[in-house]
Amino acid sequence: MKSITSRDNPLYKRLKALAGSTAQQRRSGHALLEGLHLADAYLQAAGQPETCVVTEGVLRHDEAREIVGRIDPARVYTLPDALFGQLSGVVHGVGMVLLVEKPTLVLPERMDQTCMILDGVQDAGNVGSILRSAAAAGIQHVFCVPGTVYAWSSKVLRAGMGAHFLLSIYEDVETADLTSRLNPNVLVTITDSHGAKAIYDADLSGPLAWVMGNEGAGVSRFWRDNAALRVTIPQPGGMESLNVAAAAAVCIFEQCRQQRA
Numbered sequence: 001m002k003s004i005t006s007r008d009n010p011l012y013k014r015l016k017a018l019a020g021s022t023a024q025q026r027r028s029g030h031a032l033l034e035g036l037h038l039a040d041a042y043l044q045a046a047g048q049p050e051t052c053v054v055t056e057g058v059l060r061h062d063e064a065r066e067i068v069g070r071i072d073p074a075r076v077y078t079l080p081d082a083l084f085g086q087l088s089g090v091v092h093g094v095g096m097v098l099l100v101e102k103p104t105l106v107l108p109e110r111m112d113q114t115c116m117i118l119d120g121v122q123d124a125g126n127v128g129s130i131l132r133s134a135a136a137a138g139i140q141h142v143f144c145v146p147g148t149v150y151a152w153s154s155k156v157l158r159a160g161m162g163a164h165f166l167l168s169i170y171e172d173v174e175t176a177d178l179t180s181r182l183n184p185n186v187l188v189t190i191t192d193s194h195g196a197k198a199i200y201d202a203d204l205s206g207p208l209a210w211v212m213g214n215e216g217a218g219v220s221r222f223w224r225d226n227a228a229l230r231v232t233i234p235q236p237g238g239m240e241s242l243n244v245a246a247a248a249a250v251c252i253f254e255q256c257r258q259q260r261a
Helices: 010-019 022-028 036-046 062-068 124-136 154-160 175-181 221-226 244-260
Strands: 030-034 051-055 076-079 096-101 115-119 141-144 168-170 187-191 208-213 229-232
Touching: 010 022, 010 030, 010 051, 010 096, 022 030, 030 036, 030 154, 036 062, 036 096, 051 062, 062 096, 115 124, 124 141, 124 154, 124 244, 175 221, 187 221, 187 244, 208 244
Parallel strands: 051 076, 115 141, 115 208, 141 168, 187 208, 187 229
Antiparallel strands: 030 096, 051 096
8 A cells, every 4th residue: 555645646646637527537538436335336346446545544444444455455545635635526525536447338239128328418416316227227238329428427426326337338329320229129218298108008018228318408309200109207296397317217117117017
């Protein structure tokens, strides 16, 4: 285990640059995982991080010591609290950050199972929540079309609570390229508040490509024109619409219910 004591340290400068810029994270192909939960989830699913940085104080906690004990000591660095604060995006967070390489994935040639398509979803919290629901429901593939927030940003990672490491997440996927890879039996499915079939009356037992649209504009014209199934979520309370993350959870778990039945 090594110590970093100066803000002029090259590794510290690199981490600070990444922490301050999502664009820099995207260009570098790396992500920062902050906190014990994300660190534990990554170690269980993906193995060793590139680097682990912890505050001197956090090592006094049993859980933190247990997590650090699973990491190659040559990859672990300690930081004074004052320096760590400039890397952290969490108020009163726990002093641990893992630097990891983002997975490089190749689009599957054919998609014959239920998947999730994020069509311009821009709120990081919504994307993270959708990923968490998808992972919980056993969905393996999530496709982000251009205009969707960067799925490996620190805010999305925190909201996803480890879901990233259970999913294959493809970013900047062009819509035409994606539709050409969907098997005909995978029905493109959108939510539509006007004239669509109630989700509880629709047959969701087969594989579906769920399309979740932008928070304001909804699903784009391309997916509206290519949708094979349109469903609506009944709202007896009279609200006009649901948050996109809530709608996604309702949809995919109703599909789970029907498949289980």
